[in-house]
Amino acid sequence: MRTVRFAVFAVTLLLAACSAPDGTPSEAAARAPEPAALGVEVVAGGLTHPWDIGFLPDGTALIPQRSGKLGLLTGNRPGAQVRPVRADFSDVFARGEGGLMGLLVHPDFASTRQFLTCQTYQENGRPVDVRLINWRLSEDGSSAQRVGPPLLTGLPVNQGGRHSGCRPALAEDGSLLVTTGDAADPGAAQDRSGLGGKVLRMDLRTGEPLPDNPFANSPDPAERLIYTYGHRNAQGIAPRPGGQVVVAEHGPDRDDELNVLVPGRNYGWDPSRGGSSDSYDESVPMTDLRRFPDAVPAVWSSDDATEAVSGATFLTGPQWGELDGMLAVPALKGSKLLLYRLEPNGAVQEVLIPSELDGTHGRLRAARQGPDGALYVTTSNGENDQVLRISST
Numbered sequence: 001m002r003t004v005r006f007a008v009f010a011v012t013l014l015l016a017a018c019s020a021p022d023g024t025p026s027e028a029a030a031r032a033p034e035p036a037a038l039g040v041e042v043v044a045g046g047l048t049h050p051w052d053i054g055f056l057p058d059g060t061a062l063i064p065q066r067s068g069k070l071g072l073l074t075g076n077r078p079g080a081q082v083r084p085v086r087a088d089f090s091d092v093f094a095r096g097e098g099g100l101m102g103l104l105v106h107p108d109f110a111s112t113r114q115f116l117t118c119q120t121y122q123e124n125g126r127p128v129d130v131r132l133i134n135w136r137l138s139e140d141g142s143s144a145q146r147v148g149p150p151l152l153t154g155l156p157v158n159q160g161g162r163h164s165g166c167r168p169a170l171a172e173d174g175s176l177l178v179t180t181g182d183a184a185d186p187g188a189a190q191d192r193s194g195l196g197g198k199v200l201r202m203d204l205r206t207g208e209p210l211p212d213n214p215f216a217n218s219p220d221p222a223e224r225l226i227y228t229y230g231h232r233n234a235q236g237i238a239p240r241p242g243g244q245v246v247v248a249e250h251g252p253d254r255d256d257e258l259n260v261l262v263p264g265r266n267y268g269w270d271p272s273r274g275g276s277s278d279s280y281d282e283s284v285p286m287t288d289l290r291r292f293p294d295a296v297p298a299v300w301s302s303d304d305a306t307e308a309v310s311g312a313t314f315l316t317g318p319q320w321g322e323l324d325g326m327l328a329v330p331a332l333k334g335s336k337l338l339l340y341r342l343e344p345n346g347a348v349q350e351v352l353i354p355s356e357l358d359g360t361h362g363r364l365r366a367a368r369q370g371p372d373g374a375l376y377v378t379t380s381n382g383e384n385d386q387v388l389r390i391s392s393t
Helices: 221-225 318-323
Strands: 038-047 061-065 069-073 082-084 100-105 114-123 126-137 144-146 152-155 168-170 176-179 198-202 226-229 234-239 245-249 257-260 327-331 336-342 348-353 364-369 375-379 385-392
Touching: 038 069, 038 082, 061 100, 100 168, 100 176, 168 234, 176 234, 198 221, 221 226, 318 385, 327 375, 336 364
Parallel strands: none
Antiparallel strands: 038 385, 061 069, 069 082, 100 114, 114 126, 126 144, 126 152, 168 176, 176 198, 198 226, 234 245, 245 257, 327 336, 327 364, 336 348, 364 375, 375 385
16 A cells, blocks of 8 residues: 655635644655555456446345446455346436436435435427436336436536546445536536536435525525536435535546535535636536635545545444544546545545556446445446455554
């Protein structure tokens, strides 16, 4: 396992605990322990761009594939199978980065059999939006039916599927959090009357904004759903034990980011240059502190490289030893797993890259901790993709 020094940016509030007076990382932040090796097993293969993993109470898991297929992983050890789940995904707009994306198993699944998907939607072959759909899985796991109307519609979609988002997570307080991409629309991320380039917060049962949302009193129904804004394309969201939430966000040709969410705050992405440009100007900073002095700086940035960070989850439990509490983030372009040790305030103390997952399995996308305490990661190479089980040996 190697320690990598990336650029780290944060407001004084976030970095005070791990920075020296001159703003450089402290000696504690620079020290790296010698962590134990990781065990990596291939649980199952034969998938195509598996976007997420949703574990069920019996230890099986739902696996959405971007092309519009849903599978049921029969176990969590090598030799498990991925059995097709029959469901009507004929209206999924599977193009580019869009398709069947994030999935969330309802906390009351044991009694309701319900789960939620993020998916792009088309009519007559034309993309309309990205929407959230509730489903009910049959008792034998062989099929799924839609439950009611969509939970939420109107998330923007790009004709080519670019920057579609879209990953759901359940916060500790039970609220539904959803990351949305900006659909490569220059003004979307800063437009609080739209749902693109945001993290949304709502009631999982109704899709309605929660009464303590930052803009709950706005006359605009879209703005009432907004938790944070000014994002480019966040594909990972990880609630941290204790209530903190971290998102992993794609940069353009540099500056992938980790951001700690602060309700109602702007994260500074604005390729419209304040509305002065109709083109999607990706030369602007990911967090434009000159245009938005109050924007929240990232707690970590990849600087002049891009990893294409995707899913994100916190490792919890004594089985992880010294890795307990670290944030696990798979990277698509970087083809690696990044492990971040965070201070209590969210500042990044160190970044570790386990050699067992550094260029060994190609592009990595989803990351979820399973009910057995192991970490499960999917590859996203587009051909014979796999579900990997990762444990501390």
